[in-house]
Amino acid sequence: MRASVIQIAVNEDESVEARRRRVAASVREQAGADLVVLPELWTTGAFAYEEFGREAEPLEGPTYEAMAKAASDAGVWLHAGSIPERDPDGPLYNTSLVFSPSGDLAAAYRKIHRFGFDKGEAVLMGAGAELVTVRLPETTLGLSTCYDLRFPELYRGLVDAGAETLVVSAGWPERRRSHWTLLAQARAVENQAFVVACGTAGTHAGVPQAGHSIVVDPWGEVLARAGAGEEVLAVEFDPGKAAATREQFPALKDRMLGLQPPRRP
Numbered sequence: 260m261r262a263s264v265i266q267i268a269v270n271e272d273e274s275v276e277a278r279r280r281r282v283a284a285s286v287r288e289q290a291g292a293d294l295v296v297l298p299e300l301w302t303t304g305a306f307a308y309e310e311f312g313r314e315a316e317p318l319e320g321p322t323y324e325a326m327a328k329a330a331s332d333a334g335v336w337l338h339a340g341s342i343p344e345r346d347p348d349g350p351l352y353n354t355s356l357v358f359s360p361s362g363d364l365a366a367a368y369r370k371i372h373r374f375g376f377d378k379g380e381a382v383l384m385g386a387g388a389e390l391v392t393v394r395l396p397e398t399t400l401g402l403s404t405c406y407d408l409r410f411p412e413l414y415r416g417l418v419d420a421g422a423e424t425l426v427v428s429a430g431w432p433e434r435r436r437s438h439w440t441l442l443a444q445a446r447a448v449e450n451q452a453f454v455v456a457c458g459t460a461g462t463h464a465g466v467p468q469a470g471h472s473i474v475v476d477p478w479g480e481v482l483a484r485a486g487a488g489e490e491v492l493a494v495e496f497d498p499g500k501a502a503a504t505r506e507q508f509p510a511l512k513d514r515m516l517g518l519q520p521p522r523r524p
């Protein structure tokens with residue numbers, strides 16, 4: 260299976276429309292790949308809180324249109340990263356879109372864990388409530404977004420739903436780059452799954468982005484790693500290795516569910 264991870268530079272000197280055109284062209288260049296992955300909130304930048312409301316789109320808005328067309332032009336499965344979605348009956352959501360090679364929407368995932376504690380995304384956006392998997396011919400994707408990476412129980416839920424390739428679409432800051440790499444490898448090892456983690460480059464809203472998108476195999480080996488700048492990370496892997504690893508080293512079968520909390524003295 261061939262995957263292309265497009266690490267986009269999000270800088271304020273480029274308009275959203277220009278970036279959308281540039282990203283669509285980059286997706287088209289990946290014809291021949293099976294899966295293309297984009298980062299989180301690449302239209303605005305994940306930290307450009309003031310832009311969320313201004314640039315929010317309905318699900319089937321301009322980014323949806325451009326990415327559906329790019330997926331079908333390239334003939335690839337496209338995880339198009341996320342958009343600030345304006346739900347007509349509710350709040351904004353940080354919503355990832357996945358398109359099939361014919362350009363049809365295969366899945367939409369609303370980010371479950373919102374980042375910012377008492378500000379930013381955590382107060383500006385609503386929380387998703389549903390885990391999302393997508394069946395591809397070669398593997399089953401489990402979807403997640405950025406801060407979700409810190410919550411292992413989300414990935415266990417995705418594994419229980421059949422995921423063998425965990426996609427993380429992110430706008431991770433440079434300041435905590437070591438956590439990004441460590442957690443991507445941890446999620447791969449503990450879930451015996453591929454992790455395909457795509458971040459952003461550049462600086463927006465004064466926050467330098469980590470870049471360093473990474474693809475990890477179910478044994479925790481790093482298959483490919485990007486640098487700090489804009490880059491397309493192309494990687495080929497055998498998706499059957501997830502099932503093989505789970506069979507040869509069946510740790511997932513030893514999970515002890517429903518543990519009791521410690522007794523109070």
Ligand SMILES: O=C(O)CCC(=O)C(=O)O
Nearest residue numbers: 305374405406430431435
């Ligand atoms: O958890 C982190 O350190 C970064 C999370 C983040 O930037 C996000 O979810 O947008």
